[in-house]
Amino acid sequence: MRIRSAWRAALAAGAALVMLSACAGAGGSAGTSGGGGKTLEIWHAYAGQKDKVEFIEYALDTFKKAHPDIKVKEVSAEQSSYKTKLQTAMASGNAPDVFYTLPGGYLKAFVDSGQVLRLDDELAKQGWRDSFLESSLPSVTFGGSTYAVPIDIDAALVWYNKALFDAKGWQVPTTWPEFLDLAEKIKSAGVVPVALGNKDSWPATFWFQYAEMRMHGSGVMSGFGAGDKNATFGPEAKDAAGVLQTLAQKGYLPKGANGMSDAEANILFLNGKAAMVLNGTWQIGMSAEAPAGFELGYFPFPTFVQGRGNQSDVLAGVAASFAVSQKAKDKEAALAFLRHITSPEVMTKYVQIRKTMVARKGATTPEAAGPLLAGVVQDVIGKADTLDPFYDTAMAPKTTETYYSTLQGLIDGSIPPAAAADAIENAAKAGK
Amino acid sequence: MSTSTRSRAVRRDARAALLFLAPAVLFLAAFVAYPLLTAGVLSFHSWDGVSPRQWTGLANYERLLGDRIFWGSLRNNILVALTAIVFQVGVGMVIAYWLVRVVPRIKRFAMFLYVVPVVISEICIGLLWGFVYNPYFGLLNGFLNAVGLDELARGWLGDRSTAMPAVLVVMNLTYLGLYILLFVAAFENVDKAVYDAAAIDGAGHYRTFFSVSVPMVWSNVQATTLLAVVSSFKTFSLVYVLTRGGPNNATDVVSTYLFQTGFGNFEAGYASTIGFVQILLTAAVGVFVLGLMRRGKRGAA
Structure with a gap:
């Protein structure tokens, strides 16, 4: 009896120690870049919230349908842990092919270390650059070059x-x-x-x-x-x-x-x-x-x-954007995804689901946005001199x-x- | 002849011992020694986690010396350790004695209750207490309002003066059960005859506790105090969930500040400096506590 209770205590103490040591080492496992062929690894932070998940599922499903030859590997995390996860992957040189990123300072650190693909040439094609609201581009542009495509504006x-x-x-x-x-x-x-x-x-x-x-x-x-x-x-x-x-x-x-x-x-x-x-x-x-x-x-x-x-x-500012890694094996496929997620169809769907404004011109339609957001866009944002x-x-x-x-x-x-x-x-x- | 066979046998044993130790040694090397060394090296660099690191010599350590937030968070760690010794080890011992010697019939049930918070994840505990402390729909203010102490109701976690005490209460209540558990086991292993002898000598509970029970389990007191101190110096989750170290760093402990520095500010070099100093401090405090208690034991004997 005594021995048994001592054992029990020791076991409990051991379990407690394990829990006590639950400490700072957060950093998720860095995903490996896909093997041969057309594999595209996409990281995003649209997890944990129903509307965000619904949006990214729509975007990915339609992308897969349009590009059956590309094998998509999706890695998702919830916003706050995602920031750490991406940072860790970048630090260890395991950047995913395509990644969700906050604009501004967060993205700039990756750009400064030469890990992000410059999008200027691609954006110049077929008026892609002009399809974005002008006010949305500065936060993803550094030293005159654009490194990510803006998604939504808050x-x-x-x-x-x-x-x-x-x-x-x-x-x-x-x-x-x-x-x-x-x-x-x-x-x-x-x-x-x-x-x-x-x-x-x-x-x-x-x-x-x-x-x-x-x-x-x-x-x-x-x-x-x-x-x-x-x-x-x-x-x-x-x-x-x-x-x-x-x-x-x-x-x-x-x-x-x-x-x-x-x-x-x-x-x-x-x-x-x-x-x-x-x-x-x-x-x-x-x-x-x-x-x-x-x-x-x-x-x-x-x-x-x-x-x-x-x-x-x-x-107001760009809330999220997508970028391509300098190391991405199949840059064509990666850029195709960026084009797809910023297409009018996907962006209008985004507005429908999340009721927030998007950076794509003309996608925040009153029908998709609902009366409140449409009103905000017209009465407040539309009257602004500067965002x-x-x-x-x-x-x-x-x-x-x-x-x-x-x-x-x-x-x-x-x-x-x-x-x-x-x-x-x-x-x-x-x-x- | 015999010496050579013996030395051969010794060598064979040594080889076997090495073989058996290898997995543990490799594990320690890969997951303890290597990261520790890396952190040590990093602590002399400036590194944002992405661009190439830069050697900065002792700059990080100089910065640490003048870092108000670091010293504030270390002070909070010391507060956690001191309250843990008093309210977890000390009170835990008294309650364990009470359960074993005074009310053994409810011991099992009471222990179950005390241990519940120990087995629940710290994240859940933190979230639950967040709701207890909520100024508008929390239990605590609700209770104070109900008994007419409205003036005492406040935003416990958001108020500079009450945030750290509020965090300390959660920590101590959460882990009290662990120490009760450990001391119940320890007290039960004390021979009944010793208690009988004390009773014959006319010792009451107060006297029995201090002169019989505690000296009899002194090694457990040492071990648990060390456990309490060491875990106090690396506490993280409860603080993070309850306050994120705020308001304005008032409840930061070294681990939350380290996390903030490394993963919030992306200052991996400086974060390593903090982590390295944290390890040294924890080890030093542990050795100090052990030394103190060994002397205490000699003094008591």
């Missing part, structure tokens, strides 16, 4: 609970002072004005960037990215940082916003416990499972009357990290706006 704007607004008689604001007045009203009604779940750090970036765009102007981060020595967030960065801190200090954000996930914040929003959220166009999809009676409304980010920036600009891409994807990875933790510090009050502005400016200058 735009950030303010979403609100229409039923709740109607019931309480709240008016949609157009200027920043109006927005603050409204937030105060909402707060005194016992509702959280802004659903912000900033555990993953990116949700807060929209506030800082929009405030910066309105007060200083668009294109700052693109300037840093291009190595422009005069690029700066300007003296307005302090005020932009102040906008975020004001929201936090006035109690317009949820309690413990920094510890709340984006999904948790969305639960508050969909259940009427929070009235507004500044989020990407994917909020349409995220609102699909709202309780009955919920109606999603939207308005452009409020204007800053004295701001130097163009007050109609929209924070300013998301700072955090344009930044070098390390700069992004500083940017993220600085904004968390603004929310919890541990960093004053002036220090935050300096930290972000210096990190952007240091980032390549």
Whole structure:
């Protein structure tokens, strides 16, 4: 009996040790490039979400049907683990033939190390380049050459609970002072004005960037990215940082916003416990499972009357793109896939399924997009002078990290706006 | 004659021993020694994981010395270790004693309850506790509001002042069961006659615990303390799931910071430096703890 219980304890301890050591070594197994013949290895991050899976299955199935001679090997992962997985594969020189990639800084690292195929010649054929929205190409173009084809475009704007607004008689604001007045009203009604779940750090970036765009102007981060020595967030960065801190200090954000996930914040929003959220166009999809009676409304980010920036600009950027490895054995097949996934047919299907805007001209049709997205495209994006891409994807990875933790510090009050502005400016200058 | 046969026999035995050891040695070499050495070499480089690496000498180590986030995360690791010694080893010992000596009838059932969190994956535990701590629909604030302590309700994981304590509570509650299990087994192996003798001498539970039970299982105390300290220094998943090391690095431990540096910032060189220092620190602390306890034992004897 005693011996047995000692054994049991030892076994349990052993099992526990195994679990305790579940530590940092994440990195998935790098896939080997396909054998002989026409094998095409395609990596993508469309896993884990029903609509994404549905889209990629459609794209791959139709591709296989159109090219029966090409054997496709598909490797998929969920977005956050995918980034690590691709990075690991690239580092070990096992890049897949075709791969999904974030645009901007993430892709640039691979381009700089010479692992990504230049697409310029191919894009010049049959007007392929011209089939993309002009504003979507800079984030996949480095040093004058394009290295990936953009898929979808996300735009950030303010979403609100229409039923709740109607019931309480709240008016949609157009200027920043109006927005603050409204937030105060909402707060005194016992509702959280802004659903912000900033555990993953990116949700807060929209506030800082929009405030910066309105007060200083668009294109700052693109300037840093291009190595422009005069690029700066300007003296307005302090005020932009102040906008975020004001929201936090006035109690317009949820309690413990920094510890709340984006999904948790969305639960508050969909259940009427929070009235507004500044989020990407994917909020349409995220609102699909709202309780009955919920109606999603939207308005452009409020204007800053004295701001130097163009007050109609929209924070929007390419969310995902596809690229071909320099080492791809069968480049023809790889390029054929890129052409296929950006074809009007596949892209319209994408809009139908995901209700977000695509980079292919003419594919975001009102029929496919549905009334909400069609409205956003027409009323907000269509009226924009410039689409300013998301700072955090344009930044070098390390700069992004500083940017993220600085904004968390603004929310919890541990960093004053002036220090935050300096930290972000210096990190952007240091980032390549 | 006999010497030569013996030496031949010894040589044969040695060859057999080598053969039997080979798989383990190869395994260790491939999966422990090689990565360790690589990390050691990398720690003197600057490398983004993709482009060619650059030798930077001691630059990474200099940076580490001045890295506020690293020292903050190390401080958090030390907090984890200290609370683990008190609330996992210490409290675990007391509860195990209580189960074995005071309420043996409910021992099995109680142990089952204590061990449940140990066998559930840390990711699930973290997600569940995330919902307990949720400021709006979480159990904790719900409870506080229900009993009229509304002022205490807050965003536990998002508030700088409460985030780390909240993480520590989860860690200690999760692994308490493991130590109870280990000490129940240890206490059961203590000869009953010793307890009888203590009882005859008029020792109560307090006296029996400190003067009989603990000294009798001192080697287990050593081993478990070491286990607690070492696992505290490499803890990762619970922190990652609960807070991602935030807000603003307030709950980062060395492992989460290492992960962030290597796989978030793509600074493989600096991440290796952190990892290498982490291994050295863990080993040093382990040796220190063992030495301390050996002296404690001699002092007690």
